Amino acid sequence: MHKISYFFITILVLTSSLVMAQELTSPNANYSNKTDFGDLFYIFCANNENSATGSLSAESPFPERSTFNWEKYDRTSNSFLAYNGNISSDTLFSTASNLSDGCYRVTIESNGNSTQLKAWVLHNWIKVTKAEIPDSSSNCEEFIIWADYEYAPLTVYNTTNGQASSVRNASKEFTTRWYQNGELVRSYISPRIEPPIASDSPVTYDLIVEDEFGCQGAGAVDYISKVTLAAFTADPMEGEAVLEVNFTNNSINYDSTIWFFYKDNFIISQEKKEAENEPVDSVDFILYEDSPMHRYEMAGEYLVRLVTVKVNETGNCYDTLYMAPGTFINVDTTYIKVPNVFTPNGDGKNDVFVIETTSMRKLNIKIFNRWGGIVHSWDYSNIESSDYTVEHSVWDGKIGSRMASPGVYYYLIEYEGRSLVQNEEDRRYGRPVKGIQKGFIHLFRGRD
Numbered sequence: 001m002h003k004i005s006y007f008f009i010t011i012l013v014l015t016s017s018l019v020m021a022q023e024l025t026s027p028n029a030n031y032s033n034k035t036d037f038g039d040l041f042y043i044f045c046a047n048n049e050n051s052a053t054g055s056l057s058a059e060s061p062f063p064e065r066s067t068f069n070w071e072k073y074d075r076t077s078n079s080f081l082a083y084n085g086n087i088s089s090d091t092l093f094s095t096a097s098n099l100s101d102g103c104y105r106v107t108i109e110s111n112g113n114s115t116q117l118k119a120w121v122l123h124n125w126i127k128v129t130k131a132e133i134p135d136s137s138s139n140c141e142e143f144i145i146w147a148d149y150e151y152a153p154l155t156v157y158n159t160t161n162g163q164a165s166s167v168r169n170a171s172k173e174f175t176t177r178w179y180q181n182g183e184l185v186r187s188y189i190s191p192r193i194e195p196p197i198a199s200d201s202p203v204t205y206d207l208i209v210e211d212e213f214g215c216q217g218a219g220a221v222d223y224i225s226k227v228t229l230a231a232f233t234a235d236p237m238e239g240e241a242v243l244e245v246n247f248t249n250n251s252i253n254y255d256s257t258i259w260f261f262y263k264d265n266f267i268i269s270q271e272k273k274e275a276e277n278e279p280v281d282s283v284d285f286i287l288y289e290d291s292p293m294h295r296y297e298m299a300g301e302y303l304v305r306l307v308t309v310k311v312n313e314t315g316n317c318y319d320t321l322y323m324a325p326g327t328f329i330n331v332d333t334t335y336i337k338v339p340n341v342f343t344p345n346g347d348g349k350n351d352v353f354v355i356e357t358t359s360m361r362k363l364n365i366k367i368f369n370r371w372g373g374i375v376h377s378w379d380y381s382n383i384e385s386s387d388y389t390v391e392h393s394v395w396d397g398k399i400g401s402r403m404a405s406p407g408v409y410y411y412l413i414e415y416e417g418r419s420l421v422q423n424e425e426d427r428r429y430g431r432p433v434k435g436i437q438k439g440f441i442h443l444f445r446g447r448d
Helices: 002-021 264-277 386-393 424-428
Strands: 031-033 040-046 055-060 066-074 079-091 093-097 100-111 113-132 146-151 155-158 162-164 175-180 181-185 203-211 217-225 233-237 243-249 256-262 285-287 293-296 300-302 304-311 316-323 328-330 335-337 355-357 358-367 374-380 408-422 431-443
Touching: 055 100, 055 113, 066 093, 079 093, 093 100, 146 203, 146 217, 233 304, 233 335, 243 304, 243 328, 264 300, 293 304, 335 408, 355 358, 355 386, 358 386, 374 386
Parallel strands: 040 113, 113 217
Antiparallel strands: 031 040, 055 093, 066 079, 066 100, 100 113, 113 146, 155 162, 175 181, 175 203, 203 217, 233 243, 243 293, 256 285, 256 304, 300 328, 304 316, 335 355, 358 374, 358 408, 408 431
């Protein structure tokens, strides 16, 4: 008899322990813990203070099917009142859905046995209330984003005495992160952005505010760029004089442009020497076109600088782009090469006498026979390309309409180039290369 009583008491203790071990659950909650006074709470990340997306689930601790009676805590009466008549019967499991903030209690009954479970549902929202860039805080060097936010207080009440408290940890600060095009740029709520981005269209900065429970609020602001970015390309970058270079303006967010074209690099260096550390104006001329074309008449190395201007009510912003260090518009120096033999025999190889030149301005060509008679001449004073020289200065080995006799001929070439002479003083004052070149040409008619 004593053994049976002991066994019955043991069953009662185990049953009581099983009941006490039960808790309301919520798989969809973002966070859960217990309040200072021991109540279980579930946090649901929400979009606003009126959200009702919470859910709580209860499982009967009894082996038989049970009845679940749901109630909600009423602060005014400091008591639990029936929750929308939410009663589940003849089941082992019950879920209350679409719950707003509050404390919920469920009474589970089965065959004269009962237990009560309760938990808080808290919707945790973070709302960005301000994200703006005042015009007064935006200039050519920086701008400041002014931002602020509000958040759910997450208040709970001791259902015994009605005392209020918050489940937030005051020692844990919210994290704030500003992103631009997916890249983190600042980690505080009202950041100073420097340097500003030059853009023809608004630049969006996205704000993410996150609290200790992992819930987030979002905001955004568009920056209307006040700054400009100078960019250009030049084509071609090298060639013989006269060299026509097209400058393409690839700048961003600008209202006007200023192009600075510099003197030949050698002339600049000479001017600096003569100035003896005094300021030197290295600029040759200035253009205000958007994408200019410039003809370089003389050989040399030339720099170009572009300045773009963005007009703002609070002050104009400028950007300057120099050509990369060591990079120049390279205009070839004067060059002349004369062949000493040609074979006008109609085989398509070396059939004409033609000189090779680059960056030549003037040419006077005379070819003489052995008795001093001129058999070919060509003179031009404004050559703009070697192609022109090749096309017009050639001798096809004829004198008039008849073939010239094979043999040795004498040539005399006077030229003026588009290079400046290498003598520093002469070159400083822009004196072009001039010269005379002479020699013999061998004309053959035979075929190999």
